[in-house]
Amino acid sequence: MSTTTRAFQPPSTGSTDWDVERIRKDFPALHQRVHGKPLVYLDNAATSQKPQAVIDALTTYYARDNANVHRGVHLLSERATEAYESARDRIKRHLNAASRREIVFVRQATEAINLVTATFGRTVVSAGDEIVISAIEHHANIVPWQMLCDEKGATLKVVPVDDRGDLIMDEYVRLLGPRTRLVAITRVSNALGTVTPIKEIIRVAHGQNVPVLVDGAQAVPHQAVDVQDLDCDFFVFSGHKAYGPTGIGVLYGKEARLERMPPYQGGGDMIKMVTFEKTIYNDLPYKFEAGTPHIAGAIGLATALDYIAGLGLDSIAAWEHELLVYGTELLQAVPGVRLIGTARRKAAVISFVLEGVHAHDLGTILDQQGVAVRAGHHCAMPVMDRFGVPATVRASLGLYNTPGELETLASAVRTAREVFG
């Protein structure tokens, strides 16, 4: 993939065989006006819009197959169970996991991390131990570890980033010690777009027998993921950022690790046999899935992943990279714009500030022109502190965004400058 900048040359659809206009037709929510202007949806790192295939999968499930799973002897329950379990198989294939027993359905990446904290963390971490995270983590990959450290008397170690937003790998290597029990690091930073050298991070940790959890929430929508190739111990992501429904996410864990972990929540479905004296827990992955799961969500998520796989994850990555390069050029040409996060490898996130205009005001002005962005700290307040800004505006791109939308963004930023004189 070339990172050569081309002066204001919008990416041509011919260069990647990417028929964005056809793809946009799959997403009904994109075709509306807000404040009288065509919607320009650039808040994909917060949540993505959903293709019709996902909406149809949810509707079909509720309209035709709805029943509880794993218990009914009746036909609808069999259909629901089949749809739910085949969703697990589809997701297993998408991640190239070794076994379907390694795919645990949760509410979102946040719950997946909390699950690992409460089970693996509680049993493995004790006073004086250390957990290593990075300076560009989302709050979801900070706070659960902080809570665990407080409870156990353990210490959180933070890999610093340089001024571009890249992890300082020498510091990472230095932070790994005999008391390190886990490394938990993101694949892609939600606030800056930094793509971390995750394979190297995992290789180094494994060299010291330290397991690694990868926060893949911002990676799954944008790139192919192969958990066996990464060799990560845990991989977590949310469905709704990857064109799937809200309320569903996945914890991948290596089977041997999951086997050794105690259950997370107690309840139905996670048991084999219950008496008042003793309960025998269910096998993987059900041991971690107490209660009736989000059946429709799992089906919708599998449909979303099939959808992006059908478009081709390498093609998605190539298209988004062209958009990133073009959008970066356009914004850099607006006087007063300062980019926050210029990592050597970046996903399609452009975080920036405009001199003299607070991010919140800029967000409102963009919204009035139809442009939806996130303005704030992006649930990554330590990142804001690191770069000395209270907040940024973040344009985060998805597979359906167009060069024209980036031009609208840049022009809306210029309008903000005019409003604030």
Added chain:
Amino acid sequence: MSDLRDLYQEVILDHNRKPRNFRVLEDANRTAEGYNPLCGDQIRLYLHVEDGMIKDAAFQGKGCAISKASASMMTASVIGKPLDEAESLFHRIHAMLTGEATSNIDAAGDGLGKLAVFAGVREFPSRIKCATLPWHTLHAALSGTAKAVSTE
């Protein structure tokens, strides 16, 4: 642009550029802090109260144009006012911004003088808290609440 000018009126932009009373008040005897965790707006409000009157008011902090202008215009408007009048102003502004206007308080902010420029904020629901934060902080300072005010 016209809708934006309803929100970002010249007087608001002016107070954002040159906030009045933006300083630490050395002889303050009432202070309060306000914080909006959603956007990170922070304000520290200082009042010098004597004989039931607000003799002086000032603020420090960081925030968007709406919150900064609101704090600036608020301090300018309460200096020299008796405490009960300032408290009553808080209720009227709050009513105007949240749309809970009562019969004697016009939602357009009649009788509020320059502060009526904030009536436009009501059309921007995600920004109402930016404008109310300084006023909630004032309310806390007047009622002697020790805990930092949060919009959430």
